[in-house]
Amino acid sequence: MANVVITGANRGIGLALVREYVAAGDRVYALCRVPAQAAELAMLAEQSGGRLTLHALDMASGAGVAAAARAAVGEAPVDVLLNVAGVLGGETGAVTSTRFDEDDFADWHHAFEVMTVGPFRLIQALLPNLIAARGKAMTVSSQLAASTWPFGGMYAYGATKAGVNRVMMSLAIDLRDQGVCVASIHPGYVQTDMGGPTADITPQKSAAGIRSVVEQLALDNSGNFFKWNGELHPW
Numbered sequence: 620m621a622n623v624v625i626t627g628a629n630r631g632i633g634l635a636l637v638r639e640y641v642a643a644g645d646r647v648y649a650l651c652r653v654p655a656q657a658a659e660l661a662m663l664a665e666q667s668g669g670r671l672t673l674h675a676l677d678m679a680s681g682a683g684v685a686a687a688a689r690a691a692v693g694e695a696p697v698d699v700l701l702n703v704a705g706v707l708g709g710e711t712g713a714v715t716s717t718r719f720d721e722d723d724f725a726d727w728h729h730a731f732e733v734m735t736v737g738p739f740r741l742i743q744a745l746l747p748n749l750i751a752a753r754g755k756a757m758t759v760s761s762q763l764a765a766s767t768w769p770f771g772g773m774y775a776y777g778a779t780k781a782g783v784n785r786v787m788m789s790l791a792i793d794l795r796d797q798g799v800c801v802a803s804i805h806p807g808y809v810q811t812d813m814g815g816p817t818a819d820i821t822p823q824k825s826a827a828g829i830r831s832v833v834e835q836l837a838l839d840n841s842g843n844f845f846k847w848n849g850e851l852h853p854w
């Protein structure tokens with residue numbers, strides 16, 4: 620039974636990953652902004668025989684990210700850490716920091732806190748737990764990180780994802796000697812609140828793919844940017 624930590628666990632790809640890992644018999648720490656409002660997670664937790672617990676974590680809370688993660692996980696070894704939480708831009712998730720005439724740069728900072736700095740803070744905070752398990756940290760990025768995916772607009776979002784890929788690659792190099800694998804992944808174009816109903820694949824399919832890529836992740840392929848189907852994503 621692996622110990623698995625998942626952010627953005629209350630809906631979308633994060634929730635589908637929680638289902639995957641719980642169904643596989645693992646112990647899941649589900650981190651989300653407002654556990655009291657996470658009805659589906661709470662229902663899953665009730666049926667999990669104590670293998671799923673809910674914990675509050677706001678990825679935009681600065682130093683609060685580390686404190687919340689440590690409070691949630693304690694001394695438990697972490698086999699898998701999944702950074703999933705994301706926003707398209709803007710504190711409400713509205714697509715704002717995507718326009719050339721954007722003049723509220725608070726959106727940019729917020730997006731970076733949630734999708735670039737937050738994942739780094741989380742790995743920093745849980746490093747002893749990851750080392751104890753010779754664990755793996757996988758960050759959900761996006762094809763919009765890649766220079767090979769020409770797409771205008773979405774300035775802040777694309778920049779945070781390109782940034783986090785680079786951060787994860789550096790961490791993979793720095794943590795290799797301690798037995799910790801780090802990588803990033805494009806989850807597919809997924810039918811969630813973010814992807815919309817006409818996207819290519821279901822959250823279940825994306826989550827199953829991500830879990831399989833995490834299983835294959837090892838020190839010799841650590842630092843890569845993957846696709847949900849296991850291929851390497853050029854970037």
Ligand SMILES: NC(=O)c1ccc[n+]([C@@H]2O[C@H](COP(=O)([O-])OP(=O)(O)OC[C@H]3O[C@@H](n4cnc5c(N)ncnc54)[C@H](OP(=O)(O)O)[C@@H]3O)[C@@H](O)[C@H]2O)c1
Nearest residue numbers: 627631632652677678679704705761808809811812813814
């Ligand atoms: N869907 C796609 O096609 C697609 C494609 C490429 C990459 N991605 C990436 O995949 C990841 C998951 O996306 P999704 O499609 O599942 O999106 P989603 O359905 O919109 O879910 C986003 C999740 O992130 C959480 N979140 C947002 N801000 C947060 C914060 N400050 N602190 C903690 N949690 C926060 C949300 O929690 P709340 O309910 O509290 O807001 C929610 O659980 C994201 O990183 C996204 O960029 C998605």
